[in-house]
Amino acid sequence: MKKIKSFAAVVMALTMAIGMAACGNTGNGGSDDKPVKKGDQKTETIKNDEGEDVEVKVFTAFFAVPGNEVDEGNVVQDAIAEKIGAKCDMTWLTGQTAEEAIGVMIAGGEYPDFVDASSGMANMVDAGAFIPIDTLWDNYPNIKNFYTEEQWNAIRAEDGHVYIIPQFGNVWEKDTTCVHNDEAFWIQTRVLKWAGYPKIETLDEYFDVIEKYIEANPTMEDGTPNIGYEILCDDWRYFCLENAPFFLDGYPNDGCCIVDRDTHEAIDYNTTPTAKRYFQKLNEEYKKGIVDPETFTMNYDTYISKLSTGRVCGMVDQHWDFNDGELAIKAAGLDDCTYVPVGITIDKGIEEHWHSNSALDVSNGVGITTSCDDPEAAMQFLNDLLEPEILTLRNWGIEGVNYNKGDDGVFTRTEEMRKNADDQAYINANLCPYAYFPNYTGMDHDGINGCDANHQATEFYESLSDEVKECFDAYGVKTYVELCNPAEENSAWYPMWSYSNALTTDTPEGQVWADMASVKHEYLPKVCIAEDFDSAWEEYLSVYKDKCDVDGILLPAFNKEIQRRIDVAEGK
Amino acid sequence: MFKDPDFGKKLRNQKSLLLLSIPFVIYVLIFCYVPLFGWIMAFQRYKPRDGLFHSQFIGLENFRFLFRNEDFMIDVRNTLMMGIINLVLGTVCPIIFAILLSEFRFTIGKKVVQTISYLPHFLSMIILTGIVYDVLSMENGMMNKFLMTVGFIDKPVQWLAEEKYFWWIVGFANRWKETGWDSIIYLAAITSINPDLYEAASIDGAGRMRRIWHITLPGLKPTILILLIMNVGNVLNVGFELQYLLGNDLVKSVSETIDIYVLNYGIGKGNYAIGTAAGIFKSLVSIILIAIANTTAKAMGEESLY
Known part of the structure; x- marks a missing residue:
């Protein structure tokens, strides 16, 4: 009896000690009051x-x-x-x-x-x-x-x-970069080759080429069905779905908003007429079966494995995001299935800015x-x-x-x-x-x-496959970068995504930014697959306006940051 | 308990048993009770930089935030619904399976079926969801192919994109994984039923269904009740992995559970206090549920946990 009691005491003491040690750890202060350690490296x-x-x-x-x-x-x-x-x-x-x-x-x-x-x-x-x-x-x-x-x-x-x-x-x-490592509408060279290397300038033309290709070539040589278009929307990678509208309007990748070049004011790209037309197009293509029906339920790994088979004709993505898939396509010897960027806009006559200088x-x-x-x-x-x-x-x-x-x-x-x-x-x-x-x-x-x-x-040019060389020659370019417009001088505020990336939910603008993401995550896929596009779009807009005070809180915060960056650049 | 005059004697007699239980008591203390210390942060505006000892106390503010938060209430609903589906299927399926197996005459066949039914239990969730994903796939999914061959549907259904299917997909995926394993305990209970009862019943002219209804099921009753009570306490622990891995943006409003909420808010957004508060809420509800189930069982004069 006594033994058990003393044993229990030891156990209690031990657990307390462990507990205190564990908690003591989190109780440590920040870096300011802690001397820099000088120890031995492994x-x-x-x-x-x-x-x-x-x-x-x-x-x-x-x-x-x-x-x-x-x-x-x-x-x-x-x-x-x-x-x-x-x-x-x-x-x-x-x-x-x-x-x-x-x-x-x-x-x-x-x-x-x-x-x-x-x-x-x-x-x-x-x-x-x-x-x-x-x-x-x-x-x-x-x-x-x-x-x-x-x-x-x-x-x-x-x-x-x-x-x-x-x-x-x-x-x-x-x-000196030769690759367009950024975002673009990508298209396989085999599609361009089949269509006779047309000049593609608008969203409608882009999907038109893919539609016609799929109609003429429903399957690959080995019988696998071709997929017209993929939309990746897994977690943070849903930029492949949501941020094309500002590019289509001819603005560079500020990520979180459009910045008006004259007034220097932030504009919400989610609700512009271009955004509506873009999602309406996706909706149409989804109903036509050009967009992969499984596109909104797949995760990133599934996406890469689908790309790797060479079946997917086109998508919006950042090149670094699907690089693994393209390496696999090359490894499989499917040289005509690699991708080139097309710099498209919503209408003809808008100057596109898909490619930006590094910032x-x-x-x-x-x-x-x-x-x-x-x-x-x-x-x-x-x-x-x-x-x-x-x-x-x-x-x-x-x-x-x-x-x-x-x-x-x-x-x-x-x-x-x-x-x-x-x-x-x-x-x-x-x-x-x-x-x-x-x-x-x-x-x-x-x-x-x-x-x-x-x-x-x-x-770089020498290392390209013959298929890509042929495509480049047809368009009279030597590098991927030249397929897009030359990058413009970065504006003082560029890139605004370095501001939105650092937002936390501790601030009101950060909370709006998080709510926006959550609403868009839930509703944009629904908009794309809706039977009735207009009512789905209206529903999205009403929820969006109801839950996120973009005009009242977020845009003013962006404007303040834009002005701050302009002031810094001008040395104020 | 200490008034029991034989207490000392009992203690001495069961000394070895007590000693054997010590490691598990320590285990429970360290992994279940010591971490409760961290619950303090649910009442703080917790910042990792300040730690548990220097963060500001804000009373029940975090809980108030939770109950005003629409997303959280939706997640509570989802958790409860999937929990109930899981509880019902998880009780009925293993019992039926165990009874069917015990009625199997052909011993080798029985063993083979039993062993195969255990197999999914040993799969990790990530593999399981991979299989579920493939089975339900639109392109070559078994489910769509089968239903189209039978003529139930004329074009493939996108199972994982429809909100109305999601809870059932989770429920049946769980069943596929666990039915074989869960039936073990019922099978054991069935073997402990006195065979004389069956013999007597057959002599009285009872057929197979009668014997199951009047002998097997009543014999299983205590086991069923105990497991049911324990599972009621687990209703909110309906899990995290399946919903997290099978969910996508289209079904977000039905797929997110309290656990996923804790992950998103607590770990993902760095708001550990809100995450902890949500966790506390879950534990409290579980304790209340288990108490209700136990009291009901007791009141009905049945077997109970305590």
């Missing part, structure tokens, strides 16, 4: 060229976007590790939304060394999960000089510290977390990744293996190297661009080559 041994063991530091990183994990012993990763004495194990988002993954991390209070929280960024900063980079960067010139003083100021959080490094869109010398996105970036044992070493790692030699390793690979260097210093690739670069299995085992760490686009630091194969016009 290490790992790798073999260098001569087969000797070298010890390198190992960091961990989580990027709240989908990605491919590189294989253990990845060739380029080890080559970089050998040179800079550090590597990073990267994990990506799988089967969750970014908010969920980040929310779980915050609740647990444990993070990898580096995190890019994507749409969970505001919550990460709010939870005090990042260490201020600007207190450390004096010894790391590559980081400090990665952006100009003004750019860093735009990145600073409300408390004046820099917590994240936006890793994309930093152009070295000049923009600094201050709402996203990679940061070092409070869980990192050795922030100095982490800074060193980021700094080293920006060395010219390492940049070439990241973006091109290893000389003689992934590219050849001519006497004039120009990089070229053989047929086999090009094939390897499109092969997902080869990429995972051999290449390691550290894609979500800070990187330059545009030119390589040697001043001769593009920053990678997609930024090297001659090499």
Whole structure:
């Protein structure tokens, strides 16, 4: 009896202790009052060229976007590790939304060394999960000089510290991109070829070509039925459904609104006449059977697997979002089933702006977390990744293996190297661009080559399949970018999505923004499949106006931000 | 209990049993009771940066928000409806299946059917939803093909896009997964019924249906009631994965459950306090339900949990 009692006491004490420890963890304050830790970083041994063991530091990183994990012993990763004495194990988002993954991390209070929280960024900063980079960067010139003083100021959080490094869109010398990595109406080259490479300028013409193609070619060669059009609307990827209207009106991708070029006022693109015509068109095409009937019930994986079969003639998407599908199409040898962008608008005579110059996105970036044992070493790692030699390793690979260097210093690739670069299995085992760490686009630091194969016009054209070359020749272009209008100079407020991405439900405008998303998620698919379009559209509008005070709360907030950005640009 | 004069003696006799139960008591303490500490945040304007100890207390504000929130009330309705469908099907199907199996004369066949019926239980939900998705698919889905061959429908139905089907799809997917497994306990109860009863009944001229009705079912009654009471407490735990994985924007208004709400608001939007409040609401309703079921069973003079 006594024994049991004392045992029970021990158990109670133990549980209390565990409980207190667990709670104590969450009770920790933010980064301000916590000294930067100086601990030992985990290490790992790798073999260098001569087969000797070298010890390198190992960091961990989580990027709240989908990605491919590189294989253990990845060739380029080890080559970089050998040179800079550090590597990073990267994990990506799988089967969750970014908010969920980040929310779980915050609740647990444990993070990898580096995190890019994507749409969970505001919550990460709010939870005090990042260490201020600007207190450390004096010894790391590559980081400090990665952006100009003004750019860093735009990145600073409300408390004046820099917590994240936006890793994309930093152009070295000049923009040289050959690919349209952004959003567009995409169409397969086989459809264009069948139609005799017509000039497609409007939404009606686009669907007209697909309709006629499907009528003449109901199936692929092997008998699989062709699908005219897919609309992805899984979670945050529903931009494929909802944001085309502002492009169709000829505006660039501000993401959350149209900004009037003269008055600098924000306009809600969800309720414009163009939006109604666009959704009416989708509704018509759905009823005609051109749009895949399963389109609104499929998730992202199903979408990619449908694209991978080469059956899908067209869709709206960002190129990076369906890149995996296109790689699979290439791997299957279906060269006539890859996609090219068409820059269309709602009516003829509107100048389209599907392609934009890269812009600094201050709402996203990679940061070092409070869980990192050795922030100095982490800074060193980021700094080293920006060395010219390492940049070439990241973006091109290893000389003689992934590219050849001519006497004039120009990089070229053989047929086999090009094939390897499109092969997902080869990429995972051999290449390691550290894609979500800070990187330059545009030119390589040697001043001769593009920053990678997609930024090297001659090499790029040579690496295209014959089908795509034929299509390009028919339209008289050499790159994907030229299929759209040349990008206009970015306006001072561009891109407004870097503002809307950072909204949280703590503010009234953030609440409206969240409510809008929820209404659109629910009603837009219904509008597209409705028997009676007009009444469905009316219902959507009435719910939309009832639940979201866009005119009263959201647009004024956008206007304020637009004006603020204009003022910043003008140096006020 | 302490007034029992034999208490000390009982304790000594059952010492080994008590010792055996200790690990499970610890398990329950650590994983079920210690986390209750976090309920505090439901009464706070909780910020991860401030933690449990420094966040501002706001009383029942979070609960007030919940009950004024239309989405939450819809989710409560969905959870209850799917829970009830699940409770009814989950009670009836395994009993019928167990009785059918026990009436099976051919032993090898019985074993084979039984084993196959367990298999879906071991599938993970993600695989299960993949199968459900394929079966209901418009393109090559078994369901559409079958119904069209039989002539029930003349063009494929998009099962997962229609609000009216969703609850039933979840209900039957759950049944497909669990019926075999759930019937084990009833099968065990049936074997414990005295065979003499059946023999006596046959001599009195009772046919098979009569024997099932007057012997098997009454014999199962205590088991059925206990399980029913326990399942009533679980009505709101109708799950999360199936609805989360099968749901899409078109059926959002019927597919979201309280658990999905907690995930979206608590984890997704970083509003941990609202998520916790919703979780507390769910636990309270479950406790009330189980108390009602138990009292009713007791009042009817039947077997009860406590």
